[in-house]
Each structure stands twice: as C-alpha cells, then as structure tokens.
Amino acid sequence: MDPDSITQxxxxxxxxxxxxxxxxxxxxxxYRVHRHLRDLNPKAYEPEVIAIGPYHNNNxxxxxxxxxxLRYLQQLLDANDPLNDIKRYVAAxxxxxxxxxxxxxxxxxxxxxxxxxxxxxxxxCFIIQLVRKFETVILREENDPIFQMNWMIxxxxxxxxxxxxxxxxxxxxxxxxxxxxxxxxxxxxxxxFNFFTSLYPGQGSKAMPIVDPRQVKHLxxxxxxxxxxxxxxxxxxxxxxxxxxxxxxxxxxSAKRLEEAxxxxxxxxxxxxxxxxxxxxxxxxxxxxTIEDWTESFLRNLIAYEQYFGHNQNxxxxxxxxxLVCIVGSSMDVEILTRKGIxxxxxxxxxxxxxxxxKLGDSVAEPGNSFVYAKMFEDVHKHCTEHWNMWRANLLxxxxxxxxxxxxxxxxxxxxxxAVMQTVFSILQYLQGKR
Numbered sequence: 031m032d033p034d035s036i037t038q039x040x041x042x043x044x045x046x047x048x049x050x051x052x053x054x055x056x057x058x059x060x061y062r063v064h065r066h067l068r069d070l071n072p073k074a075y076e077p078e079v080i081a082i083g084p085y086h087n088n089n090x091x092x093x094x095x096x097x098x099x100l101r102y103l104q105q106l107l108d109a110n111d112p113l114n115d116i117k118r119y120v121a122a123x124x125x126x127x128x129x130x131x132x133x134x135x136x137x138x139x140x141x142x143x144x145x146x147x148x149x150x151x152x153x154x155c156f157i158i159q160l161v162r163k164f165e166t167v168i169l170r171e172e173n174d175p176i177f178q179m180n181w182m183i184x185x186x187x188x189x190x191x192x193x194x195x196x197x198x199x200x201x202x203x204x205x206x207x208x209x210x211x212x213x214x215x216x217x218x219x220x221x222x223f224n225f226f227t228s229l230y231p232g233q234g235s236k237a238m239p240i241v242d243p244r245q246v247k248h249l250x251x252x253x254x255x256x257x258x259x260x261x262x263x264x265x266x267x268x269x270x271x272x273x274x275x276x277x278x279x280x281x282x283x284s285a286k287r288l289e290e291a292x293x294x295x296x297x298x299x300x301x302x303x304x305x306x307x308x309x310x311x312x313x314x315x316x317x318x319x320t321i322e323d324w325t326e327s328f329l330r331n332l333i334a335y336e337q338y339f340g341h342n343q344n345x346x347x348x349x350x351x352x353x354l355v356c357i358v359g360s361s362m363d364v365e366i367l368t369r370k371g372i373x374x375x376x377x378x379x380x381x382x383x384x385x386x387x388x389k390l391g392d393s394v395a396e397p398g399n400s401f402v403y404a405k406m407f408e409d410v411h412k413h414c415t416e417h418w419n420m421w422r423a424n425l426l427x428x429x430x431x432x433x434x435x436x437x438x439x440x441x442x443x444x445x446x447x448x449a450v451m452q453t454v455f456s457i458l459q460y461l462q463g464k465r
Contacts (some may be wrong), residue, residue, distance in 0.1 A: 058135040059247040060196045063334050066393040074327040075334070077189040079182065082153045084137055084146075085194045098176065099152045102159040105171075110209055116151070122204050123150050133198045133247075153197055154205045157190065157249075161221040187229050188324045193331045196248035203243040215243060219252070226253055229328050232304030232319045234259050250335050257332075259303035259346055279401060282356050282410045285363035288314070291414040297371040305346050307353060309406045312413055316367075319354075320374040326386050333394060348394060349402040355391040358384055 062085060063075045080095040081087040107114045123130075124147050131137060131146060141149075163169045163177065176182050189195055206218045223237040226249075238256045246252050282288065285295065294313045298306070308315040332347040357363060361380035367373040368380075377383050 057132045059133045059198065059251075060194070061135045061338055062194055064337075067330070067334055067337070070389055070392050071326070071330065074330040075192060075194055077192055077195050079185045080156075080189050080195075082157070082190060082195045083197055084134065084141055084149065087149065096152075099156040103152060103155045106155055106159055106209055119151050119155065119205060119208060120147060122208055123147050123154070123201060126150075126198075126201055126204060130198045130201055150197060150201050151205070154202050155209070157197070157202060158206050158209055158218075160186065161218075161225045164225045165221050184324065187226055188327055191226065191229065191250050191253055191328065191331060193250055193334045196250060199246040199248050199252065200243045202249075222249070222252060223256055226256075229253070229324065230257060231321065231325045231328065233317050234303035234305060247339075250331060251339075254332055254335055254344075254347070257347075258344060259305045279396075279404060280407060280411055282407050283414070284359040285357045285366045286360065288357065288410070288414070289366060293410065293413065295367065295370045295372060299371070305350050305402065307350075307403060307406060309409050309413075314410070316372045318372060318374060320376065321383055321386070322376045326390065329390060333390070337395060345400075346402055351387075351390045351394070352401075353403050354387050358387045360384060 060083065068075055077086050077089075077092060079092065081089060081092040086092060103116075107116065111118060124143075127143055127147050127150075130150060131143075137146075159169075160176070163174070164183070170177050176186070203215055203218065206214070210217065220237055223235075227235055235257050238252065238258075246255065283291075289295070292312055296313055296315050298308075298315050298317050304317045304319060306317060329347065329351060333351060336345045336348045358367070361384060364373060364375065364380040364383055368375055373383075375383050377386070
C-alpha cells in the first residue's frame with residue numbers, strides 16, 4: 031500500500047474516533063480504584079457484606095444482603111405508602127437515571143436503564159432505612175439480624191463509605207424526600223453523620239452544614255467534607271501555615287530521632303482537629319489517633335478520593351498520612367507516641383501498626399505545592415540542626431543506642447579520666463620535688 035493510501039486510511043480512522051468523543055469533560059464522580067493503589071491492599075477497597083452500586087453487585091458473597099434490601103424496602107412501603115406502590119420511588123429515580131449514569135466511570139454496558147434504576151432504588155432505600163433505624167430504636171424489628179449482631183453494623187459502616195461502593199448523593203436525597211418530607215436534608219445529614227461518626231479515628235469530625243445536595247458527590251465525599259478541619263488548622267497558625275514550596279520538601283525524622291534531637295511530644299486531647307499538628311518551642315503537639323481494624327480501609331479510601339478529586343487542595347488526609355509515615359518508622363516510635371497518649375493502638379502488635387502506616391504512603395502522589403505541614407517541617411529541621419541538638423542526637427545514636435558502643439564510650443571516658451589524673455599527680459610530684 032502506498033504512503034498516500036495509508037495516510038488517508040489513518041486520518042479517516044482518527045477522525046471517526048474524534049467524532050465519537052464528546053468535547054465536554056466527563057462528569058464522573060464514582061470510579062474504580064486504580065491498580066497501583068489497589069495492589070497494595072485489595073481488601074481495603076472491597077465490601078465485606080454489601081454491594082452498593084454496580085461495581086460489586088455480582089460478587090457471590092454479597093448476595094445474602096439482597097434479601098435485607100428487599101425487606102427494608104417493604105418496611106418503608108408499609109409505613110410510608112398507603113397503596114404499597116413502588117412506582118413513586120421508581121418514577122422519581124427514573125427522572126434522574128441519565129444524570130446518575132454519568133456519575134459512573136466504568137458502568138457495565140449490559141446494565142439496562144430499568145436494571146440501573148432498580149439498583150438505585152433498592153440500594154438507596156436500604157441506606158436510608160438503615161440510618162433511620164440506627165437513630166430510632168422503635169423502627170427496628172425484634173428479629174432484625176443487622177441490629178442483633180454488633181459486627182454487622184461495623185461492617186456496614188465500613189462498606190458504605192468505600193470509594194467504589196457508592197450511589198450519587200442526589201439520588202439518596204431524592205428518595206429521602208419521598209420517605210420523610212421534601213426539604214429535610216439537614217435531618218438526613220445528621221442521620222448519616224451519627225451513623226458513620228465512630229469510623230473517624232480522631233478529632234475533627236462534625237455534622238456538615240446545610241448545602242445543595244449536588245455539592246456532595248456521594249457518602250465518601252460526605253464523610254470527607256464532614257471531617258474537613260477548621261481553616262485555622264490548615265493555615266491559620268504561624269507554625270502550621272500552608273505554603274507554596276519553592277524547593278524540594280525535606281521530610282522529618284522518626285519520633286525516636288526527633289526525641290534524640292530534643293523534640294518533645296505532647297498530646298492535645300481537646301484539640302480542634304486530628305490534623306492540627308503544631309511545633310512550638312521544640313514541642314510537637316498532636317491530637318490523639320486511634321488505630322483499629324477498620325482504620326486502614328477508612329484512610330485508604332479517603333486517600334483514594336483525594337487522589338481523584340484533590341485539585342481543590344483539600345488533601346488533608348493524604349498530607350496527614352505522609353506526616354505519620356515520617357514519624358512512625360519502628361516499634362520504638364510507636365512506643366514513644368503511645369506513652370505520650372498520642373496513639374491508641376487497638377491492633378495490639380506495634381510492628382503491625384508500623385507496617386500499616388508505612389504502606390499507607392505507598393503509591394500515593396508526593397505532596398504538591400500546598401502541603402499542609404511544609405512550614406512545620408521546616409521549623410523542625412531548623413530545631414534539629416541547631417549545634418547542641420545535632421551533637422546530642424549524634425551522641426545518643428552512635429554511643430547509647432547499642433550496649434557495646436556505650437561500653438566503648440564509657441571505657442574511653444574512664445581511660446581519659448585516668449590519663450588526666452595521672453598527669454595531675456605527676457605535676458604535683460614534680461612541684462613537691464622542687465621544694
């Protein structure tokens with residue numbers, strides 16, 4: 031084939047593809063976690079008991095919850111719809127079908143509009159009824175297994191915040207309007223916040239203010255916005271200022287190394303936010319952090335969210351994890367932070383906690399131009415490089431970290447002492463001889 035023919039065929043092929051591509055940017059808000067993050071711990075992103083949305087609804091071990099979804103829908107119909115007619119819910123969600131479909135980046139092509147609406151109604155009604163029952167005991171049936179087993183609630187809390195396990199938030203609000211009353215979104219947000227609040231591993235969470243439902247993408251976004259620290263914690267203090275980095279960020283050392291350099295650690299039990307880490311006059315002040323079995327999954331999914339939607343510079347969870355990776359490098363660091371009341375380790379094993387923290391930082395983009403702790407890191411570096419602090423840290427590290435090195439140092443000091451004393455005695459003897 032001659033070059034002109036090849037050129038024409040290739041151009042026609044590209045033009046055909048260009049016509050198929052929309053000029054508008056995708057409106058997706060619900061993605062699958064990319065491989066580099068998933069491979070570090072696939073289970074952290076996968077539901078244990080319930081599938082919400084299309085990405086996991088074919089998983090065999092999650093099928094058991096489909097019966098509970100139907101029972102919860104039946105309870106809503108019995109209580110809120112005298113005609114027991116599902117058409118009200120289906121009609122309302124059908125009007126949102128096209129908009130909701132655009133929210134998913136990887137929707138199966140075989141999923142028909144009717145199947146998609148059915149999924150949205152069942153999953154949405156289940157979530158709403160679950161949080162209503164969680165808040166109001168009289169709504170629960172005596173034999174409801176979800177509230178008879180404590181582990182089930184904790185697993186549902188975890189599953190419903192997963193990055194891949196989401197419904198568009200505006201769908202949930204539309205269904206809530208039908209179930210309760212139009213315009214009662216603040217009530218719905220309080221129900222959601224009360225249901226999820228125990229997942230937060232530290233201070234900073236609060237019920238988010240009333241906003242347009244379309245300003246919230248999904249439940250994980252709701253949790254992220256509800257955990258957003260106050261402005262003064264992300265740039266209001268002289269030691270905690272968000273700055274633009276002109277040079278490569280210098281990371282700080284571990285808790286053990288910092289302690290050797292005369293850095294003291296204190297906890298701030300009544301601090302405004304977990305993310306409000308202060309360094310003042312050689313003291314690093316931190317709010318308590320609780321590490322439990324589900325903490326890794328919670329943080330990983332929030333980090334994944336920030337990796338996709340971090341252009342607004344609200345990467346406070348990712349930045350905090352990067353800070354943790356710096357100061358937690360060994361079991362000795364965990365021991366120091368635990369002793370100071372900063373870390374509460376419910377994993378039991380200190381080495382297990384170290385491994386979890388360090389893997390959290392893997393395959394995560396390096397801090398950008400608005401790293402929350404940049405100024406604090408610079409202040410720590412200045413403190414640690416002061417002559418006395420550096421000398422003391424080197425002394426402790428090189429001579430007191432190992433028994434043999436310490437023994438060698440003591441022998442050397444003792445030898446120096448004996449040599450000095452021998453010289454003194456010799457001088458005294460010489461002076462006495464002169465007399």
